[in-house]
Amino acid sequence: MSHPVTLLPWYQNGTLSDAERAEVSAHLESCADCRAELESLGDVRKQVHAAFESDAVPSPAARRRVMENIARASSAAAEPAAARESASARAPARARPRDVARPNPFGEALRSLFAMKWAPAAAAVLIVLQAGMLTWTMRAGEPPQTAVTPPSTGLQPPSDGVASRGGEGLRIPTAKLRVVFAGTATESQIRALLAEVKGRIVDGPGADGAYTVEVLASDAARAAAKAGMMRERADLVQSAEPLAP
Amino acid sequence: MPDHELLAAVAAGDRSAFERLYERFEKRAFQYALSIVRDRFVAEEVLVDAMTSVWHGAARFGGQSQVSTWILGIARHKALDALRRRTKNKQDESLDESGELVDELDTPAQSAERSSTANLARRALALLSADHQEIVRLAFFEELPYEDIATLLSIPVNTVKTRVHYAKQHLKRHLAELAPAETA
Numbered sequence: 001m002s003h004p005v006t007l008l009p010w011y012q013n014g015t016l017s018d019a020e021r022a023e024v025s026a027h028l029e030s031c032a033d034c035r036a037e038l039e040s041l042g043d044v045r046k047q048v049h050a051a052f053e054s055d056a057v058p059s060p061a062a063r064r065r066v067m068e069n070i071a072r073a074s075s076a077a078a079e080p081a082a083a084r085e086s087a088s089a090r091a092p093a094r095a096r097p098r099d100v101a102r103p104n105p106f107g108e109a110l111r112s113l114f115a116m117k118w119a120p121a122a123a124a125v126l127i128v129l130q131a132g133m134l135t136w137t138m139r140a141g142e143p144p145q146t147a148v149t150p151p152s153t154g155l156q157p158p159s160d161g162v163a164s165r166g167g168e169g170l171r172i173p174t175a176k177l178r179v180v181f182a183g184t185a186t187e188s189q190i191r192a193l194l195a196e197v198k199g200r201i202v203d204g205p206g207a208d209g210a211y212t213v214e215v216l217a218s219d220a221a222r223a224a225a226k227a228g229m230m231r232e233r234a235d236l237v238q239s240a241e242p243l244a245p
Numbered sequence: 246m247p248d249h250e251l252l253a254a255v256a257a258g259d260r261s262a263f264e265r266l267y268e269r270f271e272k273r274a275f276q277y278a279l280s281i282v283r284d285r286f287v288a289e290e291v292l293v294d295a296m297t298s299v300w301h302g303a304a305r306f307g308g309q310s311q312v313s314t315w316i317l318g319i320a321r322h323k324a325l326d327a328l329r330r331r332t333k334n335k336q337d338e339s340l341d342e343s344g345e346l347v348d349e350l351d352t353p354a355q356s357a358e359r360s361s362t363a364n365l366a367r368r369a370l371a372l373l374s375a376d377h378q379e380i381v382r383l384a385f386f387e388e389l390p391y392e393d394i395a396t397l398l399s400i401p402v403n404t405v406k407t408r409v410h411y412a413k414q415h416l417k418r419h420l421a422e423l424a425p426a427e428t429a
């Protein structure tokens with residue numbers, strides 16, 4: 001074995017595999033230079049510990065905020081179930097006589113507006129009207145089309161090659177990619193890359209540092225191509241893979 | 246209780262296990278974040294964000310690395326994210342700032358309180374490049390296996406080994422150069 005100087009830090013901290021450890025041990029028995037190097041590494045390690053152990057510590061407020069965050073998350077998760085369980089128990093309380101005994105006509109009028117019992121019917125009428133207007137606009141201005149691209153809503157910026165007219169495909173064809181950006185990538189570089197692939201970040205970073213990027217892609221092949229485009233920018237992207245739909 | 250058992254309990258929703266895990270990693274994650282963002286306030290934000298992510302993501306820990314590597318990895322990603330936002334907000338930030346930031350971490354009052362060994366080592370470490378400072382922390386302070394460091398930094402294993410080797414050489418040289426001045 002040649003001098004295993006690059007393994008010595010991990011020989012010292014005890015994280016080498018058994019095989020590597022055995023090899024280094026055998027070498028150390030016969031090599032005074034490596035034994036000296038190991039000893040000097042011990043000094044370096046002590047000094048590094050002395051330096052870092054005296055670093056600043058977080059304030060107690062950080063702990064409080066973390067614990068509040070997880071308490072909120074826990075209660076939010078438990079809330080729907082608790083709400084269902086107690087719904088029947090709360091209902092009679094709301095109808096207690098003292099509530100009924102003090103009617104407020106103005107409040108009732110406001111509540112009726114927010115209750116919006118008429119909303120589903122109004123929404124249906126609006127949808128029919130919009131569909132009618134779209135159909136009318138298309139037929140009046142253009143010859144019939146079979147492949148109409150979706151409206152320019154949703155992705156930023158969606159304007160290249162994606163028509164802004166409605167038609168058969170009102171759904172925007174998108175795909176999601178799992179992307180890990182390089183640590184050295186700046187926000188402006190990431191923004192430029194996202195603009196290039198017509199994508200936007202919709203989630204992340206996750207615990208593994210990955211972001212979910214939504215891109216315009218009508219099928220799996222185009223999603224894979226967009227992921228490939230991102231991977232080509234190895235200076236900005238560590239990995240980019242399509243996510244299962 | 247070993248870290249991985251504690252994390253499994255956290256994944257099952259055990260808040261007292263999370264509190265213990267937090268105690269174990271609070272300082273390490275904060276200091277690692279601080280070494281990247283160089284701002285106590287931002288590092289504390291990163292710590293809060295990272296440890297909240299640990300709570301939410303505990304069930305996704307696959308056991309491919311040590312728990313410490315996983316948690317430090319989350320802190321690193323959050324810190325780099327914070328750094329990107331900060332860089333965007335300070336477009337005209339100059340490279341000279343790194344010197345100022347070292348000062349921010351090491352006020353005269355704090356330096357006076359520290360032992361000369363710690364002070365000397367801190368000054369020597371501050372002379373290393375950011376990459377070397379980071380890898381020295383991971384190898385000699387966090388004592389992570391080289392495979393875990395490679396995963397955490399997304400660099401090949403051989404790069405980890407050589408980078409640690411050169412970082413250590415530079416550190417030894419800086420320690421030797423600073424030592425006479427320190428004792429004079």
